[in-house]
Amino acid sequence: MTGNRRPRRRSAALVACVLPAVAGCGQTLVFAERSGVNLSIRADATSRPPLAVNFGLDRASGTIVPPRARGEDGRPQGEAINMFAGFQVDRRGEVATQQPVNVDLRVSTQFASGAAALKVAGAPDVVRDIVTLGQFPLAEATPEALQARVAALSRRILGLSPEAARRALTLLGLPSGGADPKRQLREVLSVRNTSADQVAAIESAVRTAAGG
Amino acid sequence: MDPHIRNSPGSRTLAQLGQVIGSQEVILGRFLGAIMAGSETNFLAFAGVETADDLPGDGQQTRLEFIDGHPQEKAGSALVWFGTVLVGAEPRLVAAYRPL
Numbered sequence: 001m002t003g004n005r006r007p008r009r010r011s012a013a014l015v016a017c018v019l020p021a022v023a024g025c026g027q028t029l030v031f032a033e034r035s036g037v038n039l040s041i042r043a044d045a046t047s048r049p050p051l052a053v054n055f056g057l058d059r060a061s062g063t064i065v066p067p068r069a070r071g072e073d074g075r076p077q078g079e080a081i082n083m084f085a086g087f088q089v090d091r092r093g094e095v096a097t098q099q100p101v102n103v104d105l106r107v108s109t110q111f112a113s114g115a116a117a118l119k120v121a122g123a124p125d126v127v128r129d130i131v132t133l134g135q136f137p138l139a140e141a142t143p144e145a146l147q148a149r150v151a152a153l154s155r156r157i158l159g160l161s162p163e164a165a166r167r168a169l170t171l172l173g174l175p176s177g178g179a180d181p182k183r184q185l186r187e188v189l190s191v192r193n194t195s196a197d198q199v200a201a202i203e204s205a206v207r208t209a210a211g212g
Numbered sequence: 213m214d215p216h217i218r219n220s221p222g223s224r225t226l227a228q229l230g231q232v233i234g235s236q237e238v239i240l241g242r243f244l245g246a247i248m249a250g251s252e253t254n255f256l257a258f259a260g261v262e263t264a265d266d267l268p269g270d271g272q273q274t275r276l277e278f279i280d281g282h283p284q285e286k287a288g289s290a291l292v293w294f295g296t297v298l299v300g301a302e303p304r305l306v307a308a309y310r311p312l
Binding site for chain 2 (some may be wrong): 003103136137138139140141144147150154157158183184187189190193
């Protein structure tokens with residue numbers, strides 16, 4: 001999105017038309033967003049400053065969440081569907097004083113709802129990833145010299161019991177209270193696959209935790 | 213089984229992206245697909261691992277190719293995914309094949 005182009009305004013009209021149509025479906029979850037980019041330029045040679053530019057982003061999100069059940073009188077019963085959402089606006093580069101509206105903005109959004117949100121509700125790290133965009137771990141290639149060791153380690157994690165995986169995480173100085181410690185161990189290996197020392201540390205922890 | 217999501221800079225070449233996917237498949241399970249996340253990053257999805265069958269065997273890692281239009285069937289390979297991702301900082305149409 002570039003500010004010196006014609007300002008775009010995504011109308012809320014479409015959302016307004018769609019929502020009533022689907023809201024009556026009973027079990028339909030609706031997640032809608034409206035974005036408005038507003039650019040105001042005032043130029044007056046006699047005033048100071050002679051040029052004033054206001055750039056605004058107006059973003060609204062709304063949900064229609066069906067109830068879990070309805071009573072005989074039609075009233076909703078039970079908890080609503082859980083939802084986490086986050087959005088973020090990033091500006092790329094500096095704002096040039098000679099071209100104050102020539103700026104690139106990126107608007108990102110993501111959300112989890114229903115069973116997915118319930119599943120992660122007890123996992124603060126995952127919730128943080130959902131509400132904080134662009135925070136997924138960086139994937140790196142495994143150096144050729146470590147590829148065979150990393151592959152062997154990955155197969156060895158398969159054979160660990162959950163208790164042994166927890167012990168390995170503890171030996172590595174990491175939290176081990178998650179619901180799926182073997183998955184956690186894989187997550188660790190996937191971001192420590194470029195360092196011989198770190199791979200060796202995981203090998204040692206897994207070997208010790210497995211009892212030999 | 214929940215997929216694993218990973219970040220990969222969009223500046224990587226196709227060969228580098230392929231190496232990253234091949235490396236991560238051995239740890240996080242088979243490659244599911246990728247998506248552009250803004251103008252600088254791709255998100256990569258991996259299926260997760262529960263049994264040995266979820267890990268690609270030797271030489272079974274996913275291979276990437278540039279394509280022009282719908283990907284072609286290839287003898288001896290299965291089409292895993294195709295779509296637009298950042299390669300060398302440019303959006304490019306890419307297909308992923310896995311040797312059978």
